[in-house]
Amino acid sequence: MGQVDRVLMGSLKDNHPHLLKVNLTNPGLCAMLRVATPVILLNLTFVAMQATDAWMIGKLGNRELAAITPPSMAIFVMVSFGYAFLGIVTALVGQSFGAGKQQQCGHYGWLGIYSALMIGIGSLLLWPCGSIFEFFAGSERGSLGNLESRYFQVSLLAVAPVLVTNAIASFYFGVRRPLTILMASLIGLVLNAFISYGLIFGAYYFPEWHFDGAAWGTVFAATIECVILLALFAKSPANRKLGTVPRPKSLAGITKLWNTGLPSGIQAAVDVLSWGVLISSLIACYGEEALAAGTILMRCMQFTFLPAEGVATIAVALVAQAIGHGQPEQARSHARNAFRINAVFMVTAGVLFFVFRRQLIGIFTDDPAVTEFATGAIIFITLAQWFDAMGVTYLHALQGAGDTKWSSVANITLSVIVLGGGGILAVTLFKERGPMAIWLLAFLYIAIQGILFRCRWKSGVWRHINLSQS
16 A cells, blocks of 8 residues: 555554644644634635636637636535535534534544535536526537536536535544645546546546536536545544444434534625625626636635635634633634634635736736736735635534524625625616626625624624534
8 A cells, every 4th residue: 555545545644743732721823723724725626627618618719717706606506505515513523523523523524424415415406497598598519608508517517516525624633633624636637627628628538518518527526526535434444443334323423413514605695696686697797708808717716715715714623622622712722823823824715916917917818808807807806805804714603613604694685785886887877897896796795794793703693503412
């Protein structure tokens, strides 16, 4: 067995004990950053996957590049629901791990896998909804609506393996063993780039499927990655003490998972749905070039948001474990350190985006109209970074404490008022101002969201919630 196999099959505690030495008594920035680094790199693999797909599809034309945004956002609504829902697995596993109840960790991991399968299989019922894209944007072969419909339907097949992978990741994050997930994700990144390129352009002896090849490449890569991780989760001797072997004989705790996870999942789905409406409907009112620019800008935002999400994911586990230890002040310290790391990274990245905006947009397109839309709107992305760091950090801290219902209601209300009502006003009364008005609304939405979540965390209401006691 090679070195890589030993790392994948062995215990992270045995092979990489330095990743687990986070001082719960006096948590520091360096300690948190060290344990979060594998998760940050994990999320960067997703960013690289999305950017690679956009780059390859961009070679086919502006219409193809524009066509991936609406269906991608629709799929991401489901995936985000599952991710946020399964993030509660991290909280449950983390609080059990912190309380010394190690056998419960694997039990909650399996409950997460069962729930992920149910959500993923249920999403296939939305297959006929692909015709909605054709209704609004054309059904002729090669039209914008037809491309969107095809991309949406094929991508539905990837939801189940992606969510099962995330359920397993949530378990490993909860016990602070993220390296296994990172290595599997690197494999998935390479497979996605290789298979997608082959299927799009007919390279490496693959059939030439053009636009459809991008979606099918993701399906195949996600499935392979899922199978590898599921085998490791269920068979690894290192997981026996954590209760993953054998599978649980009961579904005890499933009600707790769904009662706590459902509000969090709804909040995330509404958040992404709002962005889906923003990009797919509002910006689409200004033409295919504006929509293609939106695709590029969303990829840029993922570069800052998803690494910050990695730090926040570790914050979920650390906050949960501190609460499991009965030490809420440590939980506050973890959240504060996570925000400092995210704020420095995101603000720095936002400034670099603005300074090098033309070079950055030039990677994806050389179309003057698309470039003009994208370089004009990127200022709002730069200004939003501080508030986005605030929002992602304190939302995850609240999840680690089990405080999910309030954030769900607050986010739904904010989405309806700012993006819903504001978006309608923008495209009806101020359409002549172009898509810049829509990106201004996006900035306001992110800013208010970040302030609300920070205030909720500072209020200390979460101190009265402890998932491990229920």
